[in-house]
Amino acid sequence: MIRSRPCKTALSKSTLPGLAYSFNPYWGCMHGCLYCYVPDVMRNVMPDLKWGQEVFVKEKVLEILRLEVKKKIPRVVGVSTATDPYQPIERELEITRKALIILSGAGFPVSIQTKSPLVTRDVDLMMNKKFDVGFTITSTEREFQRKFEPGAPPPEERISALEAISSLGIKTWIFYGPIIPGYNDSYEEMERIVQLGAKTKSKIIYDRLNIKPMVLKRLKIVIKEEELSNRDRDIYSLREQFARLEALCRQHGVRCEFAFP
Numbered sequence: 001m002i003r004s005r006p007c008k009t010a011l012s013k014s015t016l017p018g019l020a021y022s023f024n025p026y027w028g029c030m031h032g033c034l035y036c037y038v039p040d041v042m043r044n045v046m047p048d049l050k051w052g053q054e055v056f057v058k059e060k061v062l063e064i065l066r067l068e069v070k071k072k073i074p075r076v077v078g079v080s081t082a083t084d085p086y087q088p089i090e091r092e093l094e095i096t097r098k099a100l101i102i103l104s105g106a107g108f109p110v111s112i113q114t115k116s117p118l119v120t121r122d123v124d125l126m127m128n129k130k131f132d133v134g135f136t137i138t139s140t141e142r143e144f145q146r147k148f149e150p151g152a153p154p155p156e157e158r159i160s161a162l163e164a165i166s167s168l169g170i171k172t173w174i175f176y177g178p179i180i181p182g183y184n185d186s187y188e189e190m191e192r193i194v195q196l197g198a199k200t201k202s203k204i205i206y207d208r209l210n211i212k213p214m215v216l217k218r219l220k221i222v223i224k225e226e227e228l229s230n231r232d233r234d235i236y237s238l239r240e241q242f243a244r245l246e247a248l249c250r251q252h253g254v255r256c257e258f259a260f261p
């Protein structure tokens with residue numbers, strides 16, 4: 001059964017770098033990443049939402065979007081910032097696809113971020129240079145995905161989709177985050193991700209773990225609490241790792257930046 005809830009707006013103002021608005025077709029995300037801080041951000045809006053276990057469709061969101069694009073200046077829309085726009089339910093409902101048609105028809109540039117190869121379904125809409133597509137690639141190892149991103153597609157599927165989209169001339173980027181010390185910050189891991197960036201001409205945006213209360217609760221399932229509470233060590237370690245990543249990017253001619261400078 002597909003459940004829905006009414007919504008008031010389709011486009012929200014965004015404070016994220018490079019985005020003017022965000023469009024989130026769904027509430028909730030079946031990818032259920034343990035490090036996701038969206039549940040913390042939404043806990044006053046939808047306190048009962050079981051993250052990773054349920055998704056709600058926003059009622060009439062496409063009708064609302066059609067009205068809103070007529071009133072707003074066409075500036076970059078992030079699709080999406082609080083859910084994965086290509087999580088499994090999208091295969092059937094195509095709300096993201098229909099939203100992309102509305103946005104591009106109204107002249108809005110669109111920046112997509114996903115972990116799903118389903119995004120390749122919509123490349124026919126993306127050939128007008130007003131789209132860019134970012135893949136979150138936290139690790140090239142399945143073990144990391146199984147542990148931290150239990151409902152998300154495995155890394156090799158994301159990598160193949162990234163390569164396919166890049167080969168069509170669509171602008172792509174890689175979101176390498178969060179970097180979790182001891183889990184996805186080895187030199188070899190970084191090198192593989194940077195090489196992928198070079199191969200696909202993708203900029204790398206990297207980020208650290210943002211430990212909010214609900215993130216901590218979920219991460220405790222797979223990481224010992226002492227490791228998470230030792231924040232000084234993590235910050236020190238990450239300074240080193242960020243420097244190493246940036247050096248690797250320079251070496252491979254890949255553009256690279258911190259997610260929230």
Ligand code: SF4
Pocket residue numbers: 029030031032033035036037038081082083084115152
């Ligand atoms: S895919 Fe993104 S929105 Fe979905 S759970 Fe993972 S981090 Fe959160």
